[in-house]
Amino acid sequence: MSRETWQADSRDVEEIVAGRHRDAFGVLGLHEVDGQWVLRAFIPHAESVVAFTLDGKELGGLYPRHAGGVFEGKVEIDQRQPIRYRAKNAGGEWDVFDPYSFGPVLGxxxxxxxxxxxxxxxxxxxxxxxxxxxxxxxxxxxxxxxxxxxxxxxxxxxxxxxxxxxxxxxxxxxxxxxxxxxxxxxxxxxxxxxxxxxxxxxxxxxxxxxxxxxxxxxxVPDPTPFTWSDQKYMEERASHDWRRTPMSIYEVHLGSWRRRPDGSFLSYDQLAEQLVPYAADMGYTHLEFLPVSEHPFDPSWGYQPTGLFAPTSRHGDPAGFARLVNAAHEAGLGVILDWVPAHFPTDEFGLARFDGTALYEHADPRQGYHPDWNTAIYNFGRKEVSAFLTNSALYWFEVFHIDGLRVDAVASMLYLDYSRQPGQWVPNKHGGNENLEAVAFLQRVNAEVYRQFPGAFMIAEESTSWPGVSHPTYNGGLGFGFKWNMGFMNDTLRFMSRNPIHRRYHHNDMTFGLMYAFSENFVLPLSHDEVVHGKGALLSKMPGDDWQQFANLRAYLAFMWGHPGKKLLFMGQEFAQREEWSESRGLDWWLLDAAPHEGMRRLVADLNAAYRSLPALYEHDCEPEGFEWLIGNDQTNTVYAWVRKAEGADPVIVISNFTPVPRSGYKVPVPHAGRWVERINTDAGWYAGGNTGNQGAVTAHAVEGRHMPAEMELYLPPLATLFLKYEPE
Structure with a gap:
């Protein structure tokens, strides 16, 4: 029987049934052929098909064109409109709404x-x-x-x-x-x-x-809009200049901060009930979550994500994550997410060779394969890929009201020869090793975040001396708001791990950071990377017996809180977790029953309180005007002292003694004569220290012919740091 002109070509029908047709919309659905409306449907297993309009008007039966389930027929209809089919076979009947009778949604x-x-x-x-x-x-x-x-x-x-x-x-x-x-x-x-x-x-x-x-x-997610109650927080956030605002960050891996009694994960709602009040009570200003982007492998901690728009389902649905952010904001806590645009895993269900070609990644493995992590590298120069990643960043700010993104592994993005030997990388158009396309992408995403979301910020984990990481894009910088100070972390931890008797020979490990402290807007990070992969907990890095380890760690944390720069501490270190962090179990909260651990927790809470309440400690975190050395070269005693200051605020002196030797009558030059109150003493009994100090205050007396107009004599407890705040009469 010959094919009538309104009928589909047999080759089209065969390709539809075989799943090989490149344009199903050109065959299926409602079509006008020679002034006559024709319907075609592909409904496998159907033996008969009758067509209806959405309002129930019957349009008539369709003829079986192919035994595989293709039906077609002429229908009397006024205009293009959605169609419903009633299909039957020996087992029963069912309704099918025709996707091919709808027009396009995109314009x-x-x-x-x-x-x-x-x-x-x-x-x-x-x-x-x-x-x-x-x-x-x-x-x-x-x-x-x-x-x-x-x-x-x-x-x-x-x-x-x-x-x-x-x-x-x-x-x-x-x-x-x-x-x-x-x-x-x-x-x-x-x-x-x-x-x-x-x-x-x-x-x-x-x-x-x-x-x-x-x-x-x-x-398919629930489209119901989330009802936010954080308007006050968001309005206040928009007015913040975070460089001159306290920022003390509690870095958290949601899957191992705490577990349920049966070992399963806490839900987003349980984290809102437990984590948020804990962090707020500790005085932190921000929570930073290791990536919550969906990821298939727990031990990747989220750093090999496969869903850059999806909060992980380990803890609940997207609305649950929104409730967690909302609860944090209501408690006065900002939320920072770790975000991973540097690379992506090659799981076959993910982005790798997505349409059968190197679509999101570079085709050349010298550009598209990451040897450190066995992952693929995004093709930042492809406009669609740059837009995909930029949209991911904007999505978290827009939909989940987050306050900042900490961008992981920025150094690996900036250098074409990162972790590569000669001949294993492709130079840029100028013959250099700078990834100009990654630079342009980072500048783009940073500029868009700051343009669209007042009070939001971007943080770079960048481990090299790339210039201008936290400088504005209009000045040629990358446009981040802050950069992790990896040098501070490496130098100071190396110093603290030494026996105190040897520290005098490495004095500059603690002072070198001030040579460049104001070249970028820095965050001082004691992150998860320092307490995993055989590195041990912070407490275990400290030398000496148990008492000395705690004293060292207390003195070190106070040194860091008094140092210019924003603060970041990984979960568990605030109470001196003894075991190295593992994502497979919760923290050892039972340690808080022991006085030294509870003392460490109290100290961190008090450090946060002092940092947030004393403008001298935060207003010039990123500017040299807020810092001045008082004693920077006492290698013999391994003592450091400086003053932090801000306009219209009382100055604060920070003094650290990194030997187990107490120093009586230790003289420190100071900017003002008068009473200096001991705001922090890490040797206090409240922190399970030796409970020695200066009875709460020291009086400085005027002197002449010195570089400072006054001088104080005080007692320096062993392995301790003091904060002394000036109190004018």
């Missing part, structure tokens, strides 16, 4: 800005979005896969059959609106690569929710 402006790489609301357009469209409820799916021959949405709703819901190709963006589907739908993308081969099923790069590992599918 020409989306096409233009996405194609240009300048779209800053891609998270509203790509991924899965539950919505009402053309009179029916369903979910719109969209994904970038420019080199694919076919992309389909698959899930339990279509028996994971990639032939059922192929998508429309819009210049490399594939989209489809599937009626009825909504919150909680599990889905992935089935992609046919340019070579015609079906790839392993892919998770959605823009997924805003994911299955609980080890499952890896994406989840």
């Amino acid at each position: 020409p402006m989306d096409d233009f800005y996405i194609g240009e790489g300048s779209h800053l609301r891609m998270f509203d357009k790509l991924g899965a979005h539950e919505m009402e469209f053309e009179g029916i409820h369903g979910t719109h799916f969209a994904v970038w896969a420019p080199n694919a021959q076919r992309v389909s949405v698959v899930g339990a709703f279509n028996q994971w059959d990639g032939r059922r819901n192929p998508m429309r190709n819009r210049n490399g963006i594939w989209e489809v609106f599937i009626p009825v589907l909504g919150t909680g739908t599990i889905y992935k993308y089935e992609i046919v690569g340019p070579d015609g081969k079906v790839l392993p099923l892919k998770a959605d790069p823009f997924a805003r929710q994911a299955e609980l590992r080890p499952r890896t599918a994406s989840v």
Whole structure:
């Protein structure tokens, strides 16, 4: 029997059934042919199909065109509109809403800005979005896969059959609106690569929710807007200049801060109930979470993420994470997330060779493979990749009200030869080792964050001396607000690990940081990296017997809190956790029953209180005007003293004695004669120290012919740091 003109070409029908057709929308759905409306549907297992409009008007039966499930027929209809089918077979009947009778959701402006790489609301357009469209409820799916021959949405709703819901190709963006589907739908993308081969099923790069590992599918999230109650915090945040504001950060891995009695993870809501009040009571200003981006492998701690838009499902759903941030803000705590744009894992369900080509990564392994972590490196020079990552950063600020991103492994992004031998890397266009495309990307994302979110900030973990990391982009800087001071951490920990008798020979380890302390806006980090991988806890790095280890650590933490720069301390170190950190168990909270550990916790809380309440300790954290050496060269006694100051505020003197020898009658030059009150003494009995000191205050007397107008004599407890605040009469 010859094919009538309105009928589909047999080759098209065969390719639809085989799942090889590149344009299912060109065949299926409602089409006008020679002035006549024609319907075509692909419904496997159906024996008969009747078509209806959404209001229930019957349009007539369709004829079986192929035994695999293709039906077609002419219908009387006024205009293009959504269609519902009633399908039957021997087992029963069921309704099918035709995805191919709907128009596109994305518009020409989306096409233009996405194609240009300048779209800053891609998270509203790509991924899965539950919505009402053309009179029916369903979910719109969209994904970038420019080199694919076919992309389909698959899930339990279509028996994971990639032939059922192929998508429309819009210049490399594939989209489809599937009626009825909504919150909680599990889905992935089935992609046919340019070579015609079906790839392993892919998770959605823009997924805003994911299955609980080890499952890896994406989840259609609940579209209900979250009701925030942090307006007051957000308004106050917008007025902050964080360089001149206290910033004391509690770094936390959510999976191992505390566990349930059965060893399982706390939920986001339980963390809001337990972690938030603890951190607020300790006097921290910010919580910093190791990456909460979805990741498949617990021991990666989140640093090998596969979902840059999805809070990990280990602790609950996205609304649960929003409740955690909201609770933190209501308690006066900011929230910083670690964010990983430097590299991505090569799990087959992830971004690696996403459409059968090196799409997100460089094709050349000298540029696209990271030898340290066995991961892929983003192609920062590709405008769509830069836009994808920029959108990820903006998404966390916009949707979850976070206050800052700490960007991981920035050094690995900046240098083309990072961890590579000669011949293993590709120079830039000038022949240098600087990754100019990564620099442009970082400048872009930083500029957008600061432009769109007043009071938000970006922090770089950058371990080299790259100039201008925290300088504005308009001055040629990378545009971060702050940079981790890895040099301070390395130098001072090396010094503290030495036997006190040898410290005099390494005196400059504690002073060298002041040579460059104001070249960037620094955060002083004692992070998770210092207490893992065989490095031991901070307490175990300290020399001496148990008492001396605690005294050393107390003196060191106070030295750091008195030093210019913002503060960061990893969880557990505030109470001197004895064991090295492991992501597989909670912290040893029972240690707080012992006086030395409880004393350490009290000290950190008091250090935070002093730091937040004394402007001299924070207003010029990033500027040389707020610091002056008093004693910087007493190698013999291993004593350091300086003054912190700010306009209109009482100065504060910080004095550290890093030997176990008490110093009586120790003379310190000071800027003012009069009473100096002992605000912090790390040897106090309250902290389980030796309880020696200066009876709460010291009086300085005027002197002449010295570089300071006054001098005090005081008692320096062994292995201790003092904060002395000037009290004018």
